[in-house]
Amino acid sequence: MSKGLLIVMSGPSGVGKGTVIKEVMKDESLKLAFSISMTTREKREGEQEGVNYFYVTREQFEQAVRDGKMLEYAEFVGNYYGTPLEYVEKLRNEGKNVLLEIEVQGCMQVQEKEPDALTIFIVPPSMEELENRIRGRKTEAEEIIQQRLAKAEKEMEMLNKYKYVVCNDDVELAAEIVSVIIRRHMEKNNKK
Ligand code: 5GP
Numbered sequence: 782m783s784k785g786l787l788i789v790m791s792g793p794s795g796v797g798k799g800t801v802i803k804e805v806m807k808d809e810s811l812k813l814a815f816s817i818s819m820t821t822r823e824k825r826e827g828e829q830e831g832v833n834y835f836y837v838t839r840e841q842f843e844q845a846v847r848d849g850k851m852l853e854y855a856e857f858v859g860n861y862y863g864t865p866l867e868y869v870e871k872l873r874n875e876g877k878n879v880l881l882e883i884e885v886q887g888c889m890q891v892q893e894k895e896p897d898a899l900t901i902f903i904v905p906p907s908m909e910e911l912e913n914r915i916r917g918r919k920t921e922a923e924e925i926i927q928q929r930l931a932k933a934e935k936e937m938e939m940l941n942k943y944k945y946v947v948c949n950d951d952v953e954l955a956a957e958i959v960s961v962i963i964r965r966h967m968e969k970n971n972k973k
Contacts, residue, residue, distance in 0.1 A: 792903030
């Protein structure tokens with residue numbers, strides 16, 4: 782059995798990565814496992830510890846970094862976010878294809894360590910549509926929304942660093958495209 786793929790998905794805040802991922806994860810034949818990140822940001826309404834994230838303090842996060850426990854990490858709009866390494870490795874060794882939903886700086890770190898990582902950037906149909914989606918979420922203060930929008934503009938400049946770019950105009954279609962990409966890479970991985 783070959784080691785599972787490492788799949789990284791990024792895209793600006795509000796682009797609907799989570800929805801696309803949920804749709805893709807429904808396909809059991811893709812043998813996907815979602816990597817749960819660690820973060821210092823506050824829990825949003827409806828989120829759950831150990832499901833959406835592991836919520837920790839800045840001290841706990843910094844300690845995990847010092848102990849070499851993170852595959853990658855980054856600071857995003859005032860909070861730390863990172864991928865615990867051990868869990869990812871365990872799943873990949875079991876043959877699972879591990880999916881990381883992380884921002885661009887983290888993806889760059891992953892690519893350095895794992896040049897074979899399958900990287901996919903999700904783009905919105907337009908920046909206006911992105912703003913509507915972020916505002917529609919109604920979970921953040923105006924100041925945070927502005928920071929996230931500014932960050933989104935910056936992140937869009939990085940899409941050429943990714944192996945694939947997929948537009949999330951229609952969720953089902955975007956998920957289908959992502960599934961095809963993953964399947965192709967699984968076939969290649971199995972031939973190794
Ligand atoms: P949110 O606060 O909206 O859940 O996430 C903010 C950003 O952090 C998103 O772009 C998300 O992809 C990213 N993110 C989530 N987990 C991680 C992680 O483990 N590492 C990195 N580098 N970014 C992450």
